[in-house]
Amino acid sequence: QQQVKQSPQSLIVQKGGISIINCAYENTAFDYFPWYQQFPGKGPALLIAIRPDVSEKKEGRFTISFNKSAKQFSLHIMDSQPGDSATYFCAASIPGNQFYFGTGTSLTVIP
Amino acid sequence: DTEVTQTPKHLVMGMTNKKSLKCEQHMGHRAMYWYKQKAKKPPELMFVYSYEKLSINESVPSRFSPECPNSSLLNLHLHALQPEDSALYLCASETEPTSGNQPQHFGDGTRLSIL
Numbered sequence: 001q002q003q004v005k006q007s008p009q010s011l012i013v014q015k016g017g018i019s020i021i022n023c024a025y026e027n028t029a030f031d032y033f034p035w036y037q038q039f040p041g042k043g044p045a046l047l048i049a050i051r052p053d054v055s056e057k058k059e060g061r062f063t064i065s066f067n068k069s070a071k072q073f074s075l076h077i078m079d080s081q082p083g084d085s086a087t088y089f090c091a092a093s094i095p096g097n098q099f100y101f102g103t104g105t106s107l108t109v110i111p
Numbered sequence: 112d113t114e115v116t117q118t119p120k121h122l123v124m125g126m127t128n129k130k131s132l133k134c135e136q137h138m139g140h141r142a143m144y145w146y147k148q149k150a151k152k153p154p155e156l157m158f159v160y161s162y163e164k165l166s167i168n169e170s171v172p173s174r175f176s177p178e179c180p181n182s183s184l185l186n187l188h189l190h191a192l193q194p195e196d197s198a199l200y201l202c203a204s205e206t207e208p209t210s211g212n213q214p215q216h217f218g219d220g221t222r223l224s225i226l
Contacts, residue, residue, distance in 0.1 A: 043217035
């Protein structure tokens with residue numbers, strides 16, 4: 001059973017556009033929601049993370065929106081650049097427990 | 112460069128070989144993880160070490176044998192692997208095993224190919 005559902009599987013965005021990736025979960029015990037960015041041949045790198053007591057967190061061009069009642073969270077990439085082309089994974093965790101990853105979104109930003 | 116270092120970066124081995132993957136971190140983290148990642152898939156948890164003790168083994172075949180000699184080092188010993196074991200093997204570390212609200216820091220992995 002997939003603990004965290006992620007969509008879309010792939011995304012193509014024009015340079016300068018907004019990329020939006022969505023994730024949903026069921027387990028209300030989750031209390032930490034990171035997003036990871038992974039380039040080919042590299043390990044996942046933490047991009048941004050949020051806790052459920054905050055509805056939005058912004059770091060540069062990257063924003064997480066969190067809807068606790070809907071059990072959904074999303075990553076927004078503003079002014080998307082070709083260098084943002086990568087695979088993005090959302091995740092969720094419970095203290096003292098493992099991370100549960102979404103299935104990943106392959107983002108391509110075309111010039 | 113990541114703060115979690117994995118060696119080797121690439122490994123090709125036959126099904127009868129014995130090899131080891133190595134992971135090091137010097138951030139003082141007390142939780143370390145092994146993941147397996149297939150192409151275009153999320154990382155799959157294999158093992159978790161908390162304070163140098165194995166705390167989670169996700170039903171991994173015995174041909175994979177983890178070892179944590181000290182708080183900075185994690186090994187994965189490989190023996191008699193199958194072609195389906197070809198994947199990217201990722202190591203990760205976390206500040207404290209039970210703190211929550213902390214990210215896992217990943218290395219760049221070892222690309223393993225089984226002939």
